[in-house]
Structure formats: structure tokens, C-alpha cells
Amino acid sequence: MAKKNPTKKPRTINQQFASLERIVRTGFRQTDRRFNLVGLEFQALRKEMNEKFAVVEDRIDRLATHVDGFMKLHETLDIELTVIKQQMSRIEERLKRVEAAQAS
Numbered sequence: 001m002a003k004k005n006p007t008k009k010p011r012t013i014n015q016q017f018a019s020l021e022r023i024v025r026t027g028f029r030q031t032d033r034r035f036n037l038v039g040l041e042f043q044a045l046r047k048e049m050n051e052k053f054a055v056v057e058d059r060i061d062r063l064a065t066h067v068d069g070f071m072k073l074h075e076t077l078d079i080e081l082t083v084i085k086q087q088m089s090r091i092e093e094r095l096k097r098v099e100a101a102q103a104s
Contacts, residue, residue, distance in 0.1 A: 011019075
């Protein structure tokens with residue numbers, strides 16, 4: 001004997017809304033999970049960037065220290081050169097006076 005297909009009852013509006021709500025909530029959960037992963041990736045990226053910035057800042061500090069040392073050396077050499085020039089001028093003046101005294 002052949003079985004008759006029982007006719008499906010049409011779903012009520014509440015059932016349709018409940019089904020739609022489950023679908024929407026599932027979609028939101030999946031989206032929330034993906035956004036949580038994005039948040040974790042941003043945290044990792046921020047940590048990596050901060051570490052690299054610290055390295056770059058350290059290098060810049062060391063470079064600035066070297067430049068300051070070079071500038072100080074340059075300033076010291078400039079002062080010493082000025083002193084030597086003045087001493088040479090005094091020696092030349094003395095030499096001129098000595099030579100003039102010997103000539104007369």
C-alpha cells in the first residue's frame with residue numbers, strides 16, 4: 001500500500017520570524033568572531049610596531065650622541081686653531097722686532 005504524503009502545514013509568522021532571527025544571530029556571531037580575530041591581529045601589529053619604533057628611537061639617540069660628540073670635537077679644534085694662529089702672529093711680530101734690531 002502506498003503511503004500518502006502528509007501535506008505540510010504552512011509555517012506561522014512567528015515561526016518564520018524565529019527562523020529568520022536564528023539566521024541573523026548566526027550571521028552576527030560569525031561576524032563577531034571575524035572582528036575579534038581582526039582585533040587580535042591589530043594588537044599584534046601594534047606590539048610589533050612599538051618594538052620596532054623603540055629600536056629606531058635607540059638608533060636615533062645613538063646617532064645624535066655621535067653627532068654631538070663630532071660637533072664638540074669640531075668646536076674644540078676650531079678654538080685650538082684660533083689660539084695657534086694668535087700665537088703665530090705674536091711670534092712673527094717678535095721675529096720682525098728681532099730682525100729689525102739686528103739690521104740696525
